[in-house]
Amino acid sequence: MKNANGEWIGFGLGDVDPKVAEIQKFLARKYSQRAGWLVATGTYDQATADIVAGLQEYYKVPVTPDKVGVFNYDTQVATGFYKPAPKNLPIMISVEGHLSNMFAGPVADTATVLENEGILHHQPTGYNNGAIPFDNSSGENEVVRFLNSPVLDNGTPFPEGTPFVLSGFSQGAIIIFDLYVNHLQPGQDLHWRAKDLVCVLQYGPPCRQGGSVAPWAQPWVKNANTHGLDPYRRFGLPNMPAGPNHPWMDVWREGDIFAQNGDDKASQVKAAVYQAVARADFFSDPFSLCAQIADLFTVPIDEVIGIFWAIVSGISFAASRPNPHYDPYDISGGINWVRDQVLNFKRVVV
Secondary structure, three states, rough: OOOOOOOOOOEEEOOEEEEHHHHHHHHHHHOOOOOOOOOOOOOHHHHHHHHHHHHHHHOOOOOOHHHHOEEEEHHHHHHOOOOOOOOEEEEEEOOOOOOOOOOOOOOHHHHHHHHOOOOOOEEEEOOOOOOOOHHHHHHHHHHHHHHHOOOOOOOOOOOOOOOOOEEEEOOOHHHHHHEEEHHHHOOOOOOHHOOOOEEEEEEEEOOOOOOOOOOOHHHHHHOOOOOOOOOOOOOOOOOOOOOOOEEEEEEEEOOOOOOOOOOHHHHHHHHHHHHHHHHHOOOOOOOHHHHHHHHHHOOOOOHHHHHHHHHHHHOHHOOOOOOOOOOOOHHHHHHHHHHHHOOOOOOOOO
């Protein structure tokens, strides 16, 4: 049936079509008290139109006068005759830290909460998170595989156009940063996915840009005028992007060895250990490495060994308790932020 302008508006009075018979059978079966007597003739007669008009009123389907009794798209959906394919939920990819459980931690727990709310699907990332030096590329390659996959391993659709969130904790935050600067920038292999990236949430990030701290984490920080432990891979440094092109939040706490570093000699020693362990630069056996760095900076080797184990083992740096990097976080701020970003997502071409 067409309107006065010749536009198809649905099946209506006088239409003869095999589809009309399907409609009549459907109405008689599902609405037997209203339409059990309806005969599937294939002709859209007045009886069929009257039944449809009653259902439009019952379901409060908004109709203009020319659509009363017309089995249009809105009426088909309201009655269940037509069930549109569900829209793909956004995907939140989480990467937890060194020696962590891929299903548990600040970013995995955030994703799980939002998945239980029906807002998104959670995709945790398994990688070689026990290696020394860190095997960051194994995690980066796994996330690249996700982003190149129209369907995830568990069958969840992930075609181009599906919004997604990136999130990392500790070593996982290194992996997310590397992925972002190595693959999602203009001219790179996954730039076609950049338009679908909703936001990035990082906990304890070694690649934290100077001065960056999530608003809800500011009460946990005394001195935000610092940067992450990574000496070469941070926004704003040479050969790095000036900053993220997407909403990005860094969550950390005062005293976090990975997320809070300066530029004095002690900070340089920590950065050198990190560069050897986390980036595999000039790594030898642990004792030789620590001796080399101690000699380079003329500091006691015991001090360097303490930093080494703080980075690779998850023990508390300088025996601090509570541990600002590894102890459980209050993740409510991150949950609220990601939820808001997902529900209000608008694509921006970058």
